[in-house]
Amino acid sequence: MPSASTPKPTPVEAAEAVAENDRSSSWRPLTPGFFNAPPEQVARALLGKILLRGPGQMAARIVETEAYLGEHDPAAHAASGCTPRNRVLYGPPGHAYVYSIYGMHFCLNVSCLPPGNPGCVLFRALEPLHGLPQMRRNRGLAAHASPCLLASGPGKLCQALGITRANANGADMTDPRSPLRLVEDEFPSGEVRISPRIGIRKAVDLPLRFFLAGNPCVSNRGR
DNA sequence: ATAAGGATGACCT
DNA sequence: GGTCATCCTTATA
Numbered sequence: 001m002p003s004a005s006t007p008k009p010t011p012v013e014a015a016e017a018v019a020e021n022d023r024s025s026s027w028r029p030l031t032p033g034f035f036n037a038p039p040e041q042v043a044r045a046l047l048g049k050i051l052l053r054g055p056g057q058m059a060a061r062i063v064e065t066e067a068y069l070g071e072h073d074p075a076a077h078a079a080s081g082c083t084p085r086n087r088v089l090y091g092p093p094g095h096a097y098v099y100s101i102y103g104m105h106f107c108l109n110v111s112c113l114p115p116g117n118p119g120c121v122l123f124r125a126l127e128p129l130h131g132l133p134q135m136r137r138n139r140g141l142a143a144h145a146s147p148c149l150l151a152s153g154p155g156k157l158c159q160a161l162g163i164t165r166a167n168a169n170g171a172d173m174t175d176p177r178s179p180l181r182l183v184e185d186e187f188p189s190g191e192v193r194i195s196p197r198i199g200i201r202k203a204v205d206l207p208l209r210f211f212l213a214g215n216p217c218v219s220n221r222g223r
Numbered sequence: 224a225t226a227a228g229g230a231t232g233a234c235c236t
Numbered sequence: 237g238g239t240c241a242t243c244c245t246t247a248t249a
């Protein structure tokens with residue numbers, strides 16, 4: 001623990017300290033109770049939190065999310081009930097739901113609400129904090145590529161963190177031993193802005209996208 | 224603006 | 237079994 005006279009580390013320094021000292025257990029994981037709530041509430045609360053990807057200890061701040069409300073949300077994968085693809089949405093809250101889209105990308109979600117209630121939150125953009133060289137390699141980008149090119153989109157962030165359906169679907173994101181974890185951060189989230197969701201064709205008017213205003217890593221130039 | 228790309232589920236036979 | 241429309245995108249021009 002830092003002494004009282006030590007300045008509070010920046011989030012980047014904190015993330016690096018975790019990675020280098022493997023003191024990740026000192027990061028307070030988000031609890032299952034955090035996710036046992038309506039998706040729009042969880043989506044808003046996830047902004048500013050940190051996603052840890054191990055092994056390799058990549059870390060990134062959540063800057064953009066979307067809520068999907070379950071079977072009564074026409075734009076949700078659960079709109080037509082439980083299928084082999086979306087069944088983790090029907091399990092306990094706080095678990096990763098990964099699906100493939102457009103044949104070449106994956107998207108990462110986290111389940112919300114109690115078992116049987118398939119709400120979820122889609123991760124749309126991250127601000128990379130640690131492990132940028134590995135993210136660049138995963139994305140096939142040059143060593144000097146801007147950090148905000150790495151994870152500013154739902155497909156990009158999965159590629160940057162090496163997330164696939166095979167290696168991450170169903171992972172418990174509240175378990176400290178999970179390769180995909182969500183942890184608290186005291187860093188102030190800044191102003192939250194809300195808009196309709198992106199890339200959907202149904203329920204296009206619902207204000208269920210949440211992002212940090214002015215953050216350069218938000219997708220689509222923060223439209 | 225739009226092409227690429229493949230998994231998925233709905234809906235047949 | 238099979239076929240087909242759909243899809244919460246990205247990288248090009």
